[in-house]
Amino acid sequence: MTSFTDVQTFLPFWLIWLMNFKFCLSEDVEDTTPLYDFYDNLTSVDYSIFPQLCVKATNRSFRLWFMSTFYSIICLLGLAGNLLVILTFLYFKRLKTMTDVYLLNLSFADLLFALTLPFWTANSVTNWVLGIVVCKIMNTIYKVSFYSSMFLLSFISVDRYFAISKAVSAHRHRSRAMFLSKVSSAVIWVLALIFSIPEMAFTNVNNNTCTPYSSNYDPLRISLQASQIVLAFFFPLLVMSFCYSSIVITLCQARNFERNKAIKVILAVVAVFLVCQLPYNLVLFWITVETGRGGIKDCNYDNRLLYATDVTQCVAFLRCCLNPFVYAFVGVKFRHDLLKLLKDSGCMSQERFFRYTCGRRRSSGATDTETTTTFSP
Numbered sequence: 150m151t152s153f154t155d156v157q158t159f160l161p162f163w164l165i166w167l168m169n170f171k172f173c174l175s176e177d178v179e180d181t182t183p184l185y186d187f188y189d190n191l192t193s194v195d196y197s198i199f200p201q202l203c204v205k206a207t208n209r210s211f212r213l214w215f216m217s218t219f220y221s222i223i224c225l226l227g228l229a230g231n232l233l234v235i236l237t238f239l240y241f242k243r244l245k246t247m248t249d250v251y252l253l254n255l256s257f258a259d260l261l262f263a264l265t266l267p268f269w270t271a272n273s274v275t276n277w278v279l280g281i282v283v284c285k286i287m288n289t290i291y292k293v294s295f296y297s298s299m300f301l302l303s304f305i306s307v308d309r310y311f312a313i314s315k316a317v318s319a320h321r322h323r324s325r326a327m328f329l330s331k332v333s334s335a336v337i338w339v340l341a342l343i344f345s346i347p348e349m350a351f352t353n354v355n356n357n358t359c360t361p362y363s364s365n366y367d368p369l370r371i372s373l374q375a376s377q378i379v380l381a382f383f384f385p386l387l388v389m390s391f392c393y394s395s396i397v398i399t400l401c402q403a404r405n406f407e408r409n410k411a412i413k414v415i416l417a418v419v420a421v422f423l424v425c426q427l428p429y430n431l432v433l434f435w436i437t438v439e440t441g442r443g444g445i446k447d448c449n450y451d452n453r454l455l456y457a458t459d460v461t462q463c464v465a466f467l468r469c470c471l472n473p474f475v476y477a478f479v480g481v482k483f484r485h486d487l488l489k490l491l492k493d494s495g496c497m498s499q500e501r502f503f504r505y506t507c508g509r510r511r512s513s514g515a516t517d518t519e520t521t522t523t524f525s526p
Contacts, residue, residue, distance in 0.1 A: 216463065217274060224267060227259055235257065240490055247329065255298060268283075293342055297338055299380075302422065309392065314399045378430055428461040
């Protein structure tokens with residue numbers, strides 16, 4: 150049985166519960182409206198004011214086949230063409246002019262650049278899994294080879310300018326030409342290394358991607374891309390424009406049967422540089438401007454700009470496999486040495502070698518020099 154003391158203890162709990170229940174029933178209905186208004190406001194929120202994630206699935210699928218295909222082609226052609234140039238120079242020991250030294254260094258730079266393309270492909274289509282060390286090494290090799298290649302193209306045009314437009318003064322300093330070419334080549338590689346230091350320092354694995362930028366709106370991106378445009382495009386373009394325009398003027402005043410051919414070669418050199426580099430640098434300049442404005446807010450516009458970047462960058466990378474054909478293989482002597490190298494290595498028969506060489510070489514003292522044609526850039 151329940152004792153009187155237990156009843157006294159149990160009774161206050163019931164009284165408290167009954168008082169609370171009565172209080173809830175007696176409350177005014179208006180007291181609950183703020184709660185209902187809060188939930189109504191949640192359902193009527195304008196979510197368009199909040200930033201939305203920009204979906205780039207189509208860009209990733211495009212990169213998967215586009216970059217894998219074209220980067221592989223560029224890599225194979227770049228390796229084959231630049232290796233042939235290097236082997237020809239070393240096999241025949243034909244480093245006799247400044248242009249020869251610059252062409253050999255250009256081939257090494259383009260060869261290193263081509264070797265980085267498989268890593269660029271992997272970095273563009275999938276997550277970076279090779280670690281921070283390989284990331285920094287790959288990006289450093291790419292930047293050093295990129296800057297050195299652009300500077301070497303400028304120095305080749307300067308050497309051709311002195312050899313053709315300033316032939317008298319160039320012949321006077323011919324004894325020091327080889328020494329100057331080796332020193333200037335070393336300076337070019339050192340400068341390329343110095344200009345690559347910022348990206349070496351900031352390159353990291355961010356969001357499973359090997360990149361020097363923490364995001365697409367990183368302020369560091371503005372300074373790095375602006376310096377690349379100035380140093381690796383506008384500077385070579387100005388130097389090449391001045392030198393080759395002066396060469397064309399000099400050739401137009403000459404009365405040589407090789408004049409028209411030489412002018413076509415120079416126009417081809419300038420055209421290849423502009424076609425490969427101008428579209429990419431224009432897109433890069435516009436991206437730099439948009440980054441300085443605070444980034445791109447329109448997702449469709451951002452995706453179109455990414456497509457333009459991928460396509461123009463692939464075209465710009467073509468230079469590493471086109472340079473051997475534009476600069477080296479155009480020379481009469483170089484083509485002959487290349488064919489002789491293929492014959493000596495067993496890649497070409499004796500009959501075919503004589504078919505390509507006999508009757509095609511003209512012994513003109515003004516056009517056929519020890520290494521390449523005088524008017525060849």
